[in-house]
Amino acid sequence: MNENFLWGGATAANQAEGGYNLDGRGLSSIDLCPIGEKRSAMIRGLSNQLTLDETQYYPSHKGIDFYTHYKEDIALFAEMGFKAYRFSISWTRIFPTGVEETPNEKGIEFYSNVIDECLKYGIEPIVTISHFDVPVALIEKIGSWRSREMIGYYLNLCRVLFERFKGRVTYWLPFNEINMILHAPFMAAGLVFEEGENQEQVKYQATHHELVASAMATKMAKEIDPNNQIGCMFAAGSTYPYTCNPDDVWQALQVDRENYFFVDIQARGYYPNYAWKFFEANNIELTIEDGDLALIKENTVDIIAFSYYNSRCVSADPNAASQAEGNLFASAKNPYLEASAWGWPIDPKGLRITLNEVYDRYQKPLFLVENGLGAVDEVTEKGEIIDDYRIDYLSKHMAEMVKAVDLDGVDLIGYLTWGAIDIVSASSGEMSKRYGFIYVDGDNEGNGTYKRSKKKSFDWYKEVIASNGKNL
Ligand code: BG6
Numbered sequence: 001m002n003e004n005f006l007w008g009g010a011t012a013a014n015q016a017e018g019g020y021n022l023d024g025r026g027l028s029s030i031d032l033c034p035i036g037e038k039r040s041a042m043i044r045g046l047s048n049q050l051t052l053d054e055t056q057y058y059p060s061h062k063g064i065d066f067y068t069h070y071k072e073d074i075a076l077f078a079e080m081g082f083k084a085y086r087f088s089i090s091w092t093r094i095f096p097t098g099v100e101e102t103p104n105e106k107g108i109e110f111y112s113n114v115i116d117e118c119l120k121y122g123i124e125p126i127v128t129i130s131h132f133d134v135p136v137a138l139i140e141k142i143g144s145w146r147s148r149e150m151i152g153y154y155l156n157l158c159r160v161l162f163e164r165f166k167g168r169v170t171y172w173l174p175f176n177e178i179n180m181i182l183h184a185p186f187m188a189a190g191l192v193f194e195e196g197e198n199q200e201q202v203k204y205q206a207t208h209h210e211l212v213a214s215a216m217a218t219k220m221a222k223e224i225d226p227n228n229q230i231g232c233m234f235a236a237g238s239t240y241p242y243t244c245n246p247d248d249v250w251q252a253l254q255v256d257r258e259n260y261f262f263v264d265i266q267a268r269g270y271y272p273n274y275a276w277k278f279f280e281a282n283n284i285e286l287t288i289e290d291g292d293l294a295l296i297k298e299n300t301v302d303i304i305a306f307s308y309y310n311s312r313c314v315s316a317d318p319n320a321a322s323q324a325e326g327n328l329f330a331s332a333k334n335p336y337l338e339a340s341a342w343g344w345p346i347d348p349k350g351l352r353i354t355l356n357e358v359y360d361r362y363q364k365p366l367f368l369v370e371n372g373l374g375a376v377d378e379v380t381e382k383g384e385i386i387d388d389y390r391i392d393y394l395s396k397h398m399a400e401m402v403k404a405v406d407l408d409g410v411d412l413i414g415y416l417t418w419g420a421i422d423i424v425s426a427s428s429g430e431m432s433k434r435y436g437f438i439y440v441d442g443d444n445e446g447n448g449t450y451k452r453s454k455k456k457s458f459d460w461y462k463e464v465i466a467s468n469g470k471n472l
Contacts, residue, residue, distance in 0.1 A: 001405060006124060006413055007465040009077060009420025009437070010086035010370055012131040012176065014060050016423045017090060019067030023106035026096025027052075027136040029144075029190045030060045035429035035444055043187035043427070045199075050136060050192070057445055059424040059431065064440045065450050066423075070114050072452060073421055076438055078121035080458060081465040085123050086369055086416050087114060088131030088176065091157055097137035098153045103160045111161075115168050125169050126369065126416070128233070129158060129217070131176035132426060134190035144190030145181075145206035148289075151213045158217045162224040170229055172221055173305055173369070174214040177235040178262045181207055183328040187426065201284045211265055212292050215299040231303035231367055232266035234259060235329075238354045242315035242332050251316040260361065267304055267362045269297040303413065304362050307370030308397075311337075311350030328427055342374055342433060348396035355404040355412065365411045371397055372418035374425060374433040377455065385439050385455040394457070395464075395472040402469050417461070421452070437461050 014030035021027075032049065033042045034056035041047040052058065066073060077085055091098065093107030118125045134144050135153075142149050158174070177188065181203055185191035189206050193199050214232065221228040239255040241248035257274055264272045270293070279286065312331040315321050321332035325343030337345040351371070359366055373393035377385050394417065404410040419435030422442075431442050437458040442448035463471050 001402060001469045003468065005468065006084040006126075006367070006415070007469075008082040008084035008086070008123070008126075008414065008416045010126070010416040010418055011066070011420060011423050012088040012128065012133075012426075013090035013093075014063075014088070014131060014133050015419075015426060016063045016066040016087070016421070018061060018063035018065040020058075020061040022067065023093070023110070024096055024104045025090065025107065026092035026098075028060070028090060028092045029134045029136060029139060029186065030132055031058055032136065033060065033187065033429065034058050039429050043184045045186040045191045045193045047186075048192050050140060059429045059444075059446070062442070062446045064421065064423050064431075064442060067110070069450070069452070071117055073438070074114070074117045074121065074123070076452065076454070076458075077420055078123060080437065080462045082121075082123050082420070083465070084126050084171075084414055084416060085118050085420065086126035086128060086173075088128035088133065089157070089161065091130065091133055092135045094157055094160060095135065095153070098135035099137070099141070108160065108164055112164065115165060119168060124171065126171040126173070127161065127165070127169050128173040128176050129161060130154070130174065132180075132187045139190045139192065143192070145209050146191060146202055148209055148287075151209055151216065154213045155216055155220065158220055159224075162221050162228070166225050170225075170227055171231065171303075171367075172217075172228060173231045173233045174217045175210055176233055177307060178207075178210060178214075178232065178266075179234045179259045180328065181210070182258065184427075198283060200282050204279065204284050205286055207262070208286050208288060208292070211262070211296060214266060214301075215296045218299040218301060219295070229302045231305035231369075232263055232301045233305040233307070233369060234263050236306035236308050236354050236358060237311050237329075238350060238357050239312045239314055239331075240334065242313055242321050242334075245316070247316035248314065251314045255312065255314050263304060263358075263362065265296060266301050267364055269300045301364070303365050303367050304358060305367040305369045306354075306358065307418065308351050308354055308368060309371065309418075310345040311347045311353070313345075340373055341376060342428075344374070346373075346393060348393075348400045351397050352400040352404045352408070355401065355410045356408055359410045365413050367413050367416075368401065369414075369416045370418040371415070372435040374435050376432055377422075377434050377439060379439065379453075383453065385453065387455045387457050390455070390457045391460050394461070398464065398469060398472050402472075
């Protein structure tokens with residue numbers, strides 16, 4: 001592995017920060033997603049509950065209180081030897097309703113402090129501009145990304161970030177898991193559907209706005225600082241056909257295209273033919289303004305960033321296989337794979353396959369910015385957390401990643417684990433679904449001391465980084 005390889009970890013504002021109403025922060029989409037049975041309809045855009053309900057618990061309001069613990073947390077990341085730390089910006093900390101002319105200085109100060117804290121330890125900050133997070137005021141005013149006006153508001157945020165953090169931040173990801181708009185449209189993009197409307201139409205029009213915004217952000221980032229490196233970011237994981245029946249193989253190709261569609265545009269610079277045909281077949285008519293396609297063409301990304309949790313498996317026959325869980329994507333259960341306690345398949349070799357597939361397709365540097373195991377951790381009487389299952393998951397994935405780089409020649413610039421520290425789960429809102437090397441004493445209802453303690457995997461990852469991936 002290259003000596004400059006970026007080992008580290010990642011979190012997101014909406015799952016870590018808490019402090020949801022502190023220092024002028026406005027209400028964000030994620031603040032409306034409660035834990036429990038109402039969450040699924042909310043994150044999928046099927047609920048129009050845009051005000052807080054006192055009978056519900058909203059995990060983002062507290063997160064893990066990274067807002068006040070960030071120094072302690074980053075010091076722990078530094079102790080593990082992190083070379084990079086990925087975090088996201090809570091839009092409403094900077095622009096509380098999205099439409100303000102001037103930013104909230106308190107919000108800028110917070111991120112400036114986080115960045116300085118990273119730099120103090122030689123940790124490269126990797127900034128996701130929008131990670132499942134839009135101002136509620138913009139959802140109410142213009143319907144979030146369904147409106148083209150959203151682009152302008154988003155670019156206001158980008159400009160502030162690029163200008164204020166110039167020279168301190170080089171790596172920017174305009175949107176987290178951009179393809180998640182298809183699966184969790186409210187969580188990913190603030191979309192709330194109206195009854196009877198063509199949801200695909202709404203999702204793809206909103207996607208077009210995000211793609212234009214991403215191209216404009218890329219252009220702006222380069223104008224402000226030519227050193228800036230921009231990455232698209234998608235939820236990856238190759239799709240396997242359930243059998244070698246050509247119908248299954250065809251189905252798998254179709255599902256893969258659903259995800260690659262976004263990256264095809266952001267990395268190659270144009271809508272692929274299969275997309276136009278898909279729109280036609282599904283009565284989707286995109287409103288595309290003059291200049292949009294040229295802009296997309298001229299402002300492709302430098303890096304392809306992605307998350308990998310598992311591969312997927314599909315069958316053309318809906319009755320052929322039972323369904324597996326997996327990062328909000330429906331998928332057939334792969335009989336060759338074990339699964340996590342949340343039913344997500346575990347497929348280390350799938351990571352090598354995915355890395356190769358993505359690199360073959362785009363021939364641009366890749367960055368794996370999320371990989372990890374959500375599991376229940378027990379604290380022993382001695383206060384220890386022996387998370388051998390996490391070490392097992394991560395070491396097997398890392399071994400496949402090392403093969404992809406050293407044996408297959410994939411150009412990968414870094415590997416970040418998801419949840420460097422325990423945070424709230426995006427899909428379920430649970431604290432008990434833990435990903436971190438650092439245990440946080442909090443439960444699903446927000447009770448606990450929120451004290452941090454090191455798990456067994458903490459020292460293990462420290463050694464992985466120190467040996468540059470030799471000791472897994
Ligand atoms: C990715 C997201 O989809 O998966 C993260 O970018 C999320 O925000 C992660 O936390 C793991 O999913 P979950 O639902 O287990 O938290």
